Amino acid sequence: MTNLELIINMLAEATTTEFSTKNNPQNLQESAVIANKGANVAKNARLEIEQQGGKVISPKNAKQLGKRNDPKMISEPL
Secondary structure, three states, X not given: OOHHHHHHHHHHHHHHHHHHHHHOOOOHHHHHXXXXXXXXXXXXXXXXXXXXXOOOOOOOOHHXXXXXXXXXXXXXXX
């Protein structure tokens, strides 16, 4: 991950924590709504950075980053 990717991830986590502290969710659905709001703040920041900088921060999204194509990355029993 690049420094910007890490910072944007931290922004999403910190924002979600702040929203959660303020709103005090009582169930999973409320927590999911708050998590989406925090993610949207980070997404908007990323899009603005990309627009202003003229460069894509990362061409992959989280779903793509979670896939492992390298057979060496498959965990083997110890």
